[in-house]
Amino acid sequence: MEIFWSNDDGLSEPCSFSDSNSLNVVVGPYIHSIICILGLVGNSLVIFTYALYKRTKSMTDVYLLNVAIADLLFVLALPFIVYNELYSWPMGQVACKLLRGSYSVNLYSGMLMLACISTDRYIAIVQARRSFGLRSVSNSRIICFLIWIFALLVSVPTFHFHHWYEPTHNEITWFNSNEQEETTDPQYVCEWKFDDINTASIVKVAVPSTQLAIGFFLPLFIMIFCYTSVIITLQKAKNFQRHKAVRVVMVVMLVFIVCHLPYNLTLLYDTVSYFEHRDCDAESSLRTAMSVLQTVAYLHCCLNPLLYAFIGVNFRNHFRRTFQNLCWTAAPRRRTGCSASTRGPASGPGSAR
Template identity: 30%
Template structure:
């Protein structure tokens, strides 16, 4: 999506032309968007249906995963518009309101997705390392309150992005784009520059760096707890390995999907702050940005796989849903993180036994 230098909203002349405008982008990116839309809608809808129909909202993990899937669905509905925007050579035919709303929903999904992943990581850390002490905090009520706070906080963070987006006419190219306006009026330009800098810093810090540090820290502490407990219960090795693989996949997916976009986004911000008008540099950045966005959007497809389809219980319930099997008598269905949750008590007990054994050896 283009960043433009404006003289006026009703008529804008670009100094570097439509940088990043290539036929292969206009062809390939919409196809990728279409695939992400189909896979993401189907995958996340299945997650919502399975959790709501069979697993119920009786565990903290299920509540967070359900909200994560709903967050991805709210974003995915905007992909057809972005696909059309790219396929038509960055021409936006949907009006100003949908321009603002779609841009806001993209950032809204960024924050909600990462915040829910972070909440899941913290919940898993508490379930493993502090299984007994955290039981009074890891309740359905607290989980729902956390979800409400995440939705509200993400909405507030996404409002500035929506306000700085609008539809602009490019006079020398006879097209209309959904983009950020950079006015030449000095007072307005300075205020807008400061606002865009704040938005970009929030996107990099709150939308990636800080949550990633929290997630990595939680998973390192989880791994240490599991490794420590493994010395006590060798029979749990296969279950531990499965949990660790799931956690590693979640971190890897998070990092690989968002890191390229964050890097080029930072480069884009630097060019805006220094008012770089080197068309070659802008061409490289604007050409790479659509592909990094595709990778970032793919995270909405990965989430159902990482947090849902890796679970045996989820697959069984999915087959029941596809076969339209009746619910029958209510039976306890473990959550998506049931294997880890059930092991958390054994891990805590093992850690406790380790501490007691060390204490008794010191006495002797």
């Protein structure tokens, strides 16, 4: 959505958004670099642990693996998304559609997988007597496959309406009374592009509305219901491990809400007020807020491995054994550098899940 203001001569000029652009240029690259590095390392370790040793032996394992894949694909695409928003897009039409579309697919799939994890824990703890036959690996694989297909389908508008093009305002030559403003080299972007204003209005409201409904509020309500029921059930148990699990569940819910709620509420306001007039200052403030809060939401992909995988005793044991085996294999002449425990199987209590 291009915002214009009228100058003293009655001509409409585009808003500059210099404040929000300055914030993105100065702060954005450093924060996003940290997110990319942490997300890449954490999610890669989860995937390697499942691939090399642990395997997927339960529904939660399958969901965790798919969450890690979605988050890893997201952090791999994030540098290109940030570069496109700050500068221009030099890689052409196909890469543009793949970039924007994959972002949407990973967003929906990752959030819905988190809802599936909460549902699985609800069935395992609250409905334990009825869970026989429901929590099978084959069922979870089918559910994950359907989620990926569904995420792809709801992302079709994102694939279709994102294009690589030169914005029309770059082609405009501005005149004043005496001189012509100098033109600049073409700057191509990877953004929304529509053939008519009616289609633009529908899509620019429908897509964020779908993202809010399916990509945030639906997983949020599922997680609140399931984890609240889990907490109530665990509170009745006179067991230290169960009370420890309550704290873990509360941390999971709190981190999810803190990371995603502020940005999605801002996106909701932006969508609801899409057809209302906003001057340049108001629009600049909104864009700055959305940029900052979106970065906070991105942090969740770094925290998912800690919240869902490494917090489990079994997973930590399997990860430790995988790391020790790699150390033992990679340095056969320096085995004394590895602890003596690497020579035997990792031991530990049962799953903390």
